[in-house]
Amino acid sequence: MNEFDFLKKLRERARAGGPGSGVVRGIGDDAAVLTSSPDRNVVISTDLLLEDVDFRLATTRPDLLGHKALAVSLSDIAAMGARPRWALLSIAVTEAVWQSDFLDQFYKGFFQLADRLGVKLIGGDLSKTDAKIAVDSIVLGESSTGHEVMRAGARPGDQIYVTGFLGDAAAGLRLLERGARIHTNSTGRRETNSVDHLLLRQLQPDPRVGWGILLGEQQLATSMIDISDGLSSDLNHLCAESSVGALVDASRLPIDSVVREICGRRALDPLMLALHGGEDYELLFTVAPENVSRLPKRVDAVSVTRIGEIKEAADGVQISEGAKVWKLDPGGWEHFSE
Amino acid sequence: MNEFDFLKKLRERARAGGPGSGVVRGIGDDAAVLTSSPDRNVVISTDLLLEDVDFRLATTRPDLLGHKALAVSLSDIAAMGARPRWALLSIAVTEAVWQSDFLDQFYKGFFQLADRLGVKLIGGDLSKTDAKIAVDSIVLGESSTGHEVMRAGARPGDQIYVTGFLGDAAAGLRLLERGARIHTNSTGRRETNSVDHLLLRQLQPDPRVGWGILLGEQQLATSMIDISDGLSSDLNHLCAESSVGALVDASRLPIDSVVREICGRRALDPLMLALHGGEDYELLFTVAPENVSRLPKRVDAVSVTRIGEIKEAADGVQISEGAKVWKLDPGGWEHFSE
Secondary structure (H helix, E strand, C coil): CCCHHHHHHHHHHHCCCCCCCCCEEEEECCCCCEEEECCCEEEEEEEEEECCEEHHHCCCCCCEEEHHHHHHHHHHHHCCEEEEEEEEEEEEEEEHHHCCCHHHHEEEEEEHHHHHHHHHHEEEEEECCCCCCCHHHEEEEEECCCCCCCCCCCCCEEEEEEEECCCCHHHHHHHHHHCCCCCCCCCCCCCCCCCHHHHHHHCCCCCCCCHHHHHHHHCCCCCEEEECCCHHHHHHHHHHHHHCEEEECCCHEEEEEEHHHHHHHHHHCHHHHHHCCCCCEEEEECCCCHHHHCCCEEEEEEEEEEEEEEEEEHCEEEEEEECEEEEECCCEEEEECC | CCCCHHHHHHHHHHHHHHCCCEEEECCCCEEEEECCCCEEEEEEEEEEEEEEEECCCCCCHHHHHHHHHHHHHHHHHHHCCEEEEEEEEEECHHHHHHHHHHHHHHHHHHHHHHHHHHCCCEEEEECCCCCEEEEEEEEEEEECCCCCCCCCCCCCCCCCEEEEEHHHHHHHHHHHCCCCCCCCCCCCCCCHHHHHHHHHHHHHCCCHHHHHHHHCCCCCCCCEECCCCCHHHHHHHHHHHHHCCCEEEEHHCCCCCHHHHCCCCHHCCCCHHHHHHEEEEEEEECCCHHHHCCCCEECCCCEEEEEEEEEHHHHCCCEECCEEEEEEEECCCEEEEE
16 A cells, blocks of 8 residues: 555545534645634644655754754644644654764754744753654644635636745755755855755755635635645645646746756756756645735735646646647656647 | 744734734644634644654554543533534555554544544545654534633632652653563553553543633633643643742642553652653642632532642742652652752
């Protein structure tokens, strides 16, 4: 059984219960939604970050890791259209890491992001291990009842949008793999060096919390997911949950000129990074045609780009490049028709 | 800096915020308490379980581990006087474990306990690692506003109680270390063998959820903590948070005859196990003198025992054995006076 089938089985198993359970949404979305009061719900998500799976000590810094641990779960809360409020953090470290200033730096990065967004650390667990570092990041948010934006909800004719740029984090990962390293004093806020910019997009992603809150509060999105696995995978997840198809226009994908430039020099295809590269933590959402004009141009200086349209389920998930249309499969694309 | 000092610093750092934060109780109790609606709060706790730190694959079974992962966090919710409602589970396993039936068995044990208590699995994360198994168990509960039972709240004169028996889990751990193994078909519910009984008290602890709910709802306890580190440590935690002292009567400690018998045969001191052995997941709580008569004899067939009395802070945390009184330090005891 593969991971997808296992999670599907688990979701079926967990679903048993129903009314009175207080569960608005359980397994199967970016975060779970619980009934809290008549007018507010609680949204909660958790993400594991494992050494040598999700990060390497040789290529990141403890403060960037503390930031990222929080950021990935904040991104899930944003993808529900909710406002993040509280966090818990479980972390297992070796004795050697414990004796170093790793945790001081880790929490420094964590609190810098948490304070900026008004998120409170309310608990967690701290444990020593003789194995690798493991971090579990838990974030809770709040939403007005019924304002949560699920993966399900997209309808044919809805316009597909993404925040920011795609492929940056994947380009950053390629640079790390080829030996590039972040300069010790980079802050991620006003970097001037294009390599540093991409490395930080990988190591210190900025979750689109402002966009998430706006889209939820103003009920502008019919569906939403955050792009953690890559556009191709996450668009397929969204379409599967919404029982729809989609057509993405390759020429509309927001690819930063920095990515194009770096790719050009390193024989990488920027389109492949934008489609299949993960960890951008941008938001992918759909908007009904009548609401398109209500969408702001920017939130927190981050713009959005319309990249395609929701289609009938029978059309599948496709991408057009000029006159050609291809099937857009998760993590890859297959020739479909001319 | 030791772990205690680090957590103290973290708690101070996290405290920054205050009114409007929605946090009734943050770091420093068995679970955090969040404002949910005018009449209800949400209580949340998380616990890491790490292979070769908290469990060994050679001495447990996957289904027992699934049970225990949920049980330890349920115990934290019970210790707040709250009702557990929802759970999330993050788990990292190796490819070899993934290919086995480990997770099927793990979730079987998890759901058996969850279903019995009406707790819903609403999310989590599943990741592959090349290191050891790591499980992070998150449980959320609900309480009527103001009915949460904190560690702080004990007053001099309050009577000190524990549920069930003390030292069972520590005795079970000693038996495991000496080569005893659980029989494959033991269910933990109607064991007849005394060794199996103690092994299951270690491997499949039964959180005192019924007692926790009752003590919270009926506002019978002035303070509460669950006994995960051992009575001596956890009583000291409770007294520190309440700014009080305590006097425990050694002769009153509830030690199962099975523990006395096993200890007698193996040259172990049952009193040491009861005082300093961890992982009993019993509840330790205090009751104001005027409420002692309202305490039920049993909840879910689990009885409680009065083991001592809360004293002034200046008296410290002590234990009497006959005419002798000793200082009861966390994890050990020191000669104090004759």
